[in-house]
Amino acid sequence: MTTTETRSSRAPLSPDASPPRTPPVAARPVPLRRVYRFELTKLVSQWRTRIMLIACCVGPGLFVAVVSQQTTLPTDTVFGRWLLATGWAGALVVLGFCCSWVLPLATSLVAGDVFAAEDRLGTWRHLLMAVRSPRRVFVAKSLASLTVIVAVLAALGLSATVGGLLAVGNHPLVGLDGHALGTGDAARTVLLAWLSVLAPTLAFAGVGLLGSVVLGRSPMGLLVPALLAVVLGLVEVLPLPEALRLALPTNTLLAWRGLFTAPAQTGPLLISVAVSLTWAVAATLLAYAVFVRRDFTDLAYDGAGRRALGVALPLVGLVAATAGVIAVATPATGTGVTQDKLEGSLATSFAHLYQLQSAELHRPGYTVSQLGAGADCDKGGSLVEDEGPGNDWRCVVTWHVPGSQTQATAVYQLDVTADGRYVADGDGPQEVNGYFVVHTPTGDAPNPLWQLDGIVDLLKPSSKG
Known part of the structure; x- marks a missing residue:
């Protein structure tokens, strides 16, 4: 058969016929890991993010190293009076400062601007x-913000700890x-304290995402x-009922202090962590x-400002x-600050x-039971109820002098x-x-019984009433 016959044997095309069409292919979203990597790159490439990360890596360690060489210590800060005694105190001083200012500001700069930009x-x-x-897009931006915020927290804790240990040394922590925490116990407890503040940091991050989405380009x-x-920091200063205090996401920024007692006051901390995580989830959703x-x-x-309320x-x-x-x-009643506690x-x-004073003065050691x-x-005299915070508490401490039948007393003025x-x-x-100076293996230090920091378990049931 010739080529001409082959062509003529084919059926002619209809004038109305059209060539077959390829079915449309639905566009698939970009994989999440690629979007996350892209958003993380955008965040890290910003100059303010880089400056913040560098400052978090260098600033805390330098601060602890400089302050630990001074004669005047930040005694108004928890563990500030022990900065010259152990490097672990430096990490806790920085933690207290970060809980008040650094972590909220970091979440504002990262999560508070990730959508508004x-x-x-x-x-x-x-x-x-x-x-x-x-x-x-939302998940990738949220994860990228979380990554940077966790990196900021890790840099702060690592820098403060390394700076303190290099400047002062790895000594027990009071x-x-x-009670004295050995170096191993101090390391574990300090790490746990830094990890616990991750929960309220996530709560602030969730609120930052919410503000960035709702308010749009508004600063x-x-x-x-x-x-x-x-606002919550000012509220925390007030003598709130303990149940309401524990319901605030910022309480975890203070509850980590309960880890440094024996036994540890874990009740308020666990409740505060759960509340902070609930806030983080609710704000993000x-x-x-x-x-x-x-x-x-x-x-x-221009944002959903009308719906902000x-x-x-x-x-x-x-x-x-x-x-x-x-x-x-919980047994939380009132402010939680009572006379018996x-x-x-x-x-x-x-x-x-x-016991610590006796060891530093080279006196015989005695047990707590001895x-x-x-x-x-007493708070404010007989006309004031012995309950609640205030700087008008007066306490008389009594103890048995070992080896004799006498009982010694010491007076303290308390600011609660x-x-x-x-x-x-x-x-x-x-x-x-x-006040007098005691010669210790780490250098001269004030009498440990002159001024002392303490904490009461606000959730512990009162033995009175």
């Missing part, structure tokens, strides 16, 4: 066309009940975590709900619901520090804060709790 630059359409999934979104930290409902085709979008109400309701659950499930805490601290220390505290921390200032006799 796209609004200011007008790059939402390009980003969504490239990724093709608003949900993956806890908030006067107020950048300040939401920092403003929340300032609210931010997600607002983000996925946004109209990205509106070029004049409606978005904040669930968080307020969360505080109320959490406080109710804590009040029912102060007496027990002060007597225990005095007995432990009396000393049999006790305390009798609303979070259960107190500073006891020795008021005589001079040879017991007055």
